[in-house]
Amino acid sequence: xxxxxxxxxxxxxxxxxxxxxxxxxxxxxxxxxxxxxxxxxxxxxxxxxxxxxxxxxxxxxxxxxxxxxxxxxxxxxxxxxxxxxxxxxxxxxxxxxxxxxxxxxxxxxxxxxxxxxxxxxxxxxxxxxxxxxxxxxxxxxxxxxxxxxxxxxxxxxxxxxxxxxxxxxxxxxxxxxxxxxxxxxxxxxxxxxxxxxxxxxxxxxxxxxxxxxxxxxxxxxxxxxxxxxxxxxxxxxxxxxxxxxxxxxxxxxxxxxxxxxxxxxxxxxxxxxxxxxxxxxxxxxxxxxxxxxxxxxxxxxxxxxxxxxxxxxxxxxxxxxxxxxxxxxxx
Numbered sequence: 001x002x003x004x005x006x007x008x009x010x011x012x013x014x015x016x017x018x019x020x021x022x023x024x025x026x027x028x029x030x031x032x033x034x035x036x037x038x039x040x041x042x043x044x045x046x047x048x049x050x051x052x053x054x055x056x057x058x059x060x061x062x063x064x065x066x067x068x069x070x071x072x073x074x075x076x077x078x079x080x081x082x083x084x085x086x087x088x089x090x091x092x093x094x095x096x097x098x099x100x101x102x103x104x105x106x107x108x109x110x111x112x113x114x115x116x117x118x119x120x121x122x123x124x125x126x127x128x129x130x131x132x133x134x135x136x137x138x139x140x141x142x143x144x145x146x147x148x149x150x151x152x153x154x155x156x157x158x159x160x161x162x163x164x165x166x167x168x169x170x171x172x173x174x175x176x177x178x179x180x181x182x183x184x185x186x187x188x189x190x191x192x193x194x195x196x197x198x199x200x201x202x203x204x205x206x207x208x209x210x211x212x213x214x215x216x217x218x219x220x221x222x223x224x225x226x227x228x229x230x231x232x233x234x235x236x237x238x239x240x241x242x243x244x245x246x247x248x249x250x251x252x253x254x255x256x257x258x259x260x261x262x263x264x265x266x267x268x269x270x271x272x273x274x275x276x277x278x279x280x281x282x283x284x285x286x287x288x289x290x291x292x293x294x295x296x297x298x299x300x301x302x303x304x305x306x307x308x309x310x311x312x313x314x315x316x317x318x319x320x321x322x323x324x325x326x327x328x329x330x331x
Contacts, residue, residue, distance in 0.1 A: 004045075006040045006041070006043070007043040008040070009041075009075075010075055011074040012036050012072065012073040013038070013064075013072075013073035014036055014070065014071040015069075016030040016032055016035075017033060029283050033059040033234055034234050035234035035290075036235065038309075045210060046213050047225065047227050047229060048215065048221035048227070048229070049214045049229050050216065050218055050257065051216065051231035052216065052257075052279055055231040056231055056233070057214045059234075060214075062099075064097075064180065064212070065094065065097055065099060066083070066094070077093050077178070091125075096178060097178045097179070098174070098176040099171065099181075100164070100184045102186060104187065105163055108167065108170075109155075110154065110155055113152055114141075114150050114151055114153055114155065114158075115137050115151030117155075118141070118166070119134070119137050122136065136173070137169075143172070144168050144169045144199060146162065146165055146169075164188065167184075168203070177209070177210060178210045178211075180211075180214070181211055182214045185197060185220060186215065197220065200224065201224060213225055218246075218258060219261065222242055227239065227240060228245050232253050232279075233282060233290040234282055234285070237253050237318065238254045238320075239317050240315060240317060241314065244314035244315070245316060250323060251320050252320070253275075275294055287304070288302050305321075306319075307324065
């Protein structure tokens with residue numbers, strides 16, 4: 001990966017949310033939705049983000065786009081820091097970054113026709129005439145597999161898969177370089193999911209797009225991603241090339257997630273223990289390794305210190321004391 005161009009770099013990113021106190025005697029608390037994340041995304045790749053609900057995946061995506069203001073840390077797009085930008089300066093970079101949302105119906109204005117929905121960002125960001133905008137809308141609809149007459153219809157006249165195609169067309173309207181797709185197929189039927197995923201992959205090749213693909217579905221992530229980052233309670237615990245990570249997961253949490261994928265062969269034996277208990281509250285995360293309260297291989301040091309992402313074989317990085325030098329075992 002060292003010879004690839006870094007499009008987006010995240011350094012020690014945090015997104016904390018204050019919790020309203022019930023009384024003045026109560027201590028101030030914060031929800032640590034994104035807790036000190038550092039990662040690079042390379043131009044032209046798809047980075048999959050996986051984890052249980054509540055792990056901070058969607059908050060990470062929104063914080064990168066500054067739809068949520070980061071508490072601290074750096075966000076560098078093409079080498080330029082954007083975390084402190086606002087107004088027109090921020091808009092200059094935001095034009096190159098767009099988002100495809102989970103619910104294709106609630107993300108589209110029900111009072112606007114499809115042509116107007118796709119054309120709207122062009123009016124604000126591109127210096128095009130009305131005729132040029134109309135031509136581009138038609139081209140985008142064709143790219144996402146919809147007919148020209150869709151321009152005159154409203155979102156409720158389409159199926160879920162078609163509405164997501166409209167959402168993708170809108171995201172492409174101002175020629176972005178980077179797209180965050182937040183659970184874009186989770187609300188769709190399985191047969192439609194594959195169509196939308198293949199469409200996104202075709203568009204990526206054609207338009208040289210870079211994706212951050214957020215999902216809780218490990219099968220979907222494996223299909224579309226080049227690399228995969230595993231999140232747990234606001235932190236990344238493992239990241240690596242998808243084939244290496246799926247074939248040889250290192251972190252106990254990653255192993256448990258992969259072991260939970262349904263299989264056709266029910267006689268197949270799995271050595272990994274399933275996860276027990278619920279995800280701890282991000283308002284009061286465990287000290288040390290955030291996973292140690294559910295980890296079958298937890299050691300004393302896991303409740304004392306926080307492991308950092310360290311490089312292992314096959315360019316995998318894992319935050320786990322099992323792979324750090326030293327004897328941490330119970331005596």
